[in-house]
Amino acid sequence: xxxxxxxxxxxxxxxxLSRLELSDAEIMQFSDQLSAVLDYVAKLNELDTTNVExxxxxxxxxxxxxxxxxxESLGTEKVLANAPQHDGQFxxxxxxxxx
Amino acid sequence: MxxxxxxxxxxxxxKIAAGEITSEQAVGAMFKKIDENxxxxxxxxxxxxxxxxxxxxxxxxxxxxxxxxxxxAGVPIAVKDNMCxxxxxxxxxxxxLANFKPPYDAHVIERLKAQDAIIIGKTNMDExxxxxxxxxxxxxxxxxPWDTSRVPGGSSGGSAAAVAAKMCPAALGSDTGGSxxxxxxxxxxxxxxxxxxxxxxxxxxxxGSSLDQIGPLTRTVADAALVMNxxxxxxxxxxxxxxxxxxxxxxxxxxxDEGVKDLTIAVVPELNEGASAxxxxxxxxxxxxxKKLGAKVIEISxxxxxxxxxxxxxxxxxxxxSNLARYDxxxxxxxxxxxxxxxxxxxxxxxxxxxxxxxxxxxxxxYALSSGYYDAYYLKALKVRNLIRRDFTQAFEKSHCIMMxxxxxxxxxxxxxxxxxxxxxxxxxxxxxxxxxxxPGISVPCGFDGAGLPIGLQILGPAxxxxxxxxxxxxxxxxxx
Numbered sequence: 001x002x003x004x005x006x007x008x009x010x011x012x013x014x015x016x017l018s019r020l021e022l023s024d025a026e027i028m029q030f031s032d033q034l035s036a037v038l039d040y041v042a043k044l045n046e047l048d049t050t051n052v053e054x055x056x057x058x059x060x061x062x063x064x065x066x067x068x069x070x071x072e073s074l075g076t077e078k079v080l081a082n083a084p085q086h087d088g089q090f091x092x093x094x095x096x097x098x099x
Numbered sequence: 100m101x102x103x104x105x106x107x108x109x110x111x112x113x114k115i116a117a118g119e120i121t122s123e124q125a126v127g128a129m130f131k132k133i134d135e136n137x138x139x140x141x142x143x144x145x146x147x148x149x150x151x152x153x154x155x156x157x158x159x160x161x162x163x164x165x166x167x168x169x170x171x172a173g174v175p176i177a178v179k180d181n182m183c184x185x186x187x188x189x190x191x192x193x194x195x196l197a198n199f200k201p202p203y204d205a206h207v208i209e210r211l212k213a214q215d216a217i218i219i220g221k222t223n224m225d226e227x228x229x230x231x232x233x234x235x236x237x238x239x240x241x242x243x244p245w246d247t248s249r250v251p252g253g254s255s256g257g258s259a260a261a262v263a264a265k266m267c268p269a270a271l272g273s274d275t276g277g278s279x280x281x282x283x284x285x286x287x288x289x290x291x292x293x294x295x296x297x298x299x300x301x302x303x304x305x306x307g308s309s310l311d312q313i314g315p316l317t318r319t320v321a322d323a324a325l326v327m328n329x330x331x332x333x334x335x336x337x338x339x340x341x342x343x344x345x346x347x348x349x350x351x352x353x354x355x356d357e358g359v360k361d362l363t364i365a366v367v368p369e370l371n372e373g374a375s376a377x378x379x380x381x382x383x384x385x386x387x388x389x390k391k392l393g394a395k396v397i398e399i400s401x402x403x404x405x406x407x408x409x410x411x412x413x414x415x416x417x418x419x420x421s422n423l424a425r426y427d428x429x430x431x432x433x434x435x436x437x438x439x440x441x442x443x444x445x446x447x448x449x450x451x452x453x454x455x456x457x458x459x460x461x462x463x464x465x466y467a468l469s470s471g472y473y474d475a476y477y478l479k480a481l482k483v484r485n486l487i488r489r490d491f492t493q494a495f496e497k498s499h500c501i502m503m504x505x506x507x508x509x510x511x512x513x514x515x516x517x518x519x520x521x522x523x524x525x526x527x528x529x530x531x532x533x534x535x536x537x538x539p540g541i542s543v544p545c546g547f548d549g550a551g552l553p554i555g556l557q558i559l560g561p562a563x564x565x566x567x568x569x570x571x572x573x574x575x576x577x578x579x580x
Contacts, residue, residue, distance in 0.1 A: 055484045
């Protein structure tokens with residue numbers, strides 16, 4: 001099987017999707033390391049899984065319903081307590097829309 | 100009086116109940132041990148000294164007036180720093196959560212408090228539980244108490260080291276691919292990963308949600324049973340917490356000494372070849388001990404076991420990339436001071452807050468889920484996951500449990516595998532499959548290598564068979580101690 005190769009362009013694209021700012025050194029390093037891991041992962045292709053169902057959960061879990069009732073929740077103060085920036089009522093972020 | 104720090108949870112509990120010692124003394128003995136050894140070991144991220152002494156005094160007062168107390172009344176315990184505590188910061192070993200003070204307690208913390216256990220501190224871990232050596236902690240390096248030039252294992256390395264160094268008789272860890280069992284093995288303590296769904300994950304910081312499970316690390320099998328009695332059970336706030344109707348919780352201490360009648364043990368010869376000679380010898384000797392106790396040993400094959408690591412590093416990283424999207428620099432956690440616009444808030448905060456391994460896994464998971472690669476990686480891995488589970492189902496049709504090493508080697512040197520992520524991943528070869536299949540596993544000390552480092556025997560059982568696993572482990576502990 002051909003060696004899997006994640007080039008630096010792909011690493012940049014995945015970093016963008018992941019919302020991670022990476023340095024050029026990190027991009028080079030991840031290109032090598034991700035290629036090595038994915039090359040290893042490619043051994044899954046040795047297995048024929050034609051009639052095998054995908055297994056997302058190992059237990060027979062089904063949807064869990066609960067009564068649609070108002071329950072106690074965290075108050076504004078507690079919710080905002082860990083925010084990097086807030087005004088006591090809302091989370092604050094830099095302006096999103098251009099003038 | 101003998102040193103309280105040498106005692107097990109059950110011994111401490113009994114002595115407190117009998118009025119021989121107070122909880123305050125027990126907690127004090129742990130902090131004394133911590134003061135003497137923590138600088139050398141580095142097991143804790145934070146200590147809850149005042150809170151713990153305060154709670155211990157309250158439990159002592161309750162006992163004094165004959166008030167009803169819980170099943171862990173006055174017993175000190177440590178908790179991995181990825182479980183939310185409303186009285187102590189919860190960092191998850193990450194700079195991005197360095198100042199995070201949870202507004203609520205995790206389910207397991209509520210349970211411990213309700214049973215009057217005393218939480219003494221939060222233990223170190225690989226950042227977001229991603230690692231096998233605790234070297235990925237963004238806070239500090241924990242060292243193996245048996246040899247401080249070596250890793251304690253991971254990701255629950257702080258919990259394992261704290262219990263091994265007798266800073267506490269028990270600790271909670273979490274296990275996504277071996278993170279309880281492997282450090283337990285490296286530090287010579289008992290570590291149980293329960294069945295997926297047995298213990299609520301409410302308030303556990305998520306890594307791989309279909310794999311994560313909380314469990315105990317202790318020095319005796321009975322203490323693991325005691326802690327399981329406290330933390331196991333249904334919780335409506337975790338939708339994957341298993342219903343009491345499907346798998347009722349049992350008393351794990353009941354009949355613990357009775358063993359399992361007509362025990363049949365499965366071994367997988369093809370797998371053991373990956374382990375070092377000394378690990379193989381120790382595990383073989385442990386299985387011989389079971390034979391002497393009357394167990395029958397059968398050889399089986401698990402043809403898909405060898406694909407577990409490849410499967411795991413797709414499934415776990417995919418789930419992680421989604422779970423860790425919540426660290427956005429807005430609601431909680433670190434925000435970059437350099438951020439000029441809202442995209443910067445995400446990309447710079449995450450770049451500054453996450454360590455290298457976390458970034459690597461987010462990248463890997465994002466890649467595996469991205470358009471064009473989803474079928475080739477994620478879907479393929481989920482199918483192989485089904486084949487791995489099938490291997491277990493077939494094994495348990497013929498046996499009560501499977502025995503194998505916990506890890507291919509004993510504790511390795513700090514820095515030895517840090518440069519090569521894949522090499523580090525491969526050290527999880529024996530533990531990962533249980534998480535993919537959702538079945539429980541326990542690590543029990545089974546001797547030492549030539550350098551005096553502990554070796555662990557891994558016993559894997561069918562879903563919701565923790566009770567039997569503990570009995571099986573206990574019967575070996577009795578003849579081995």
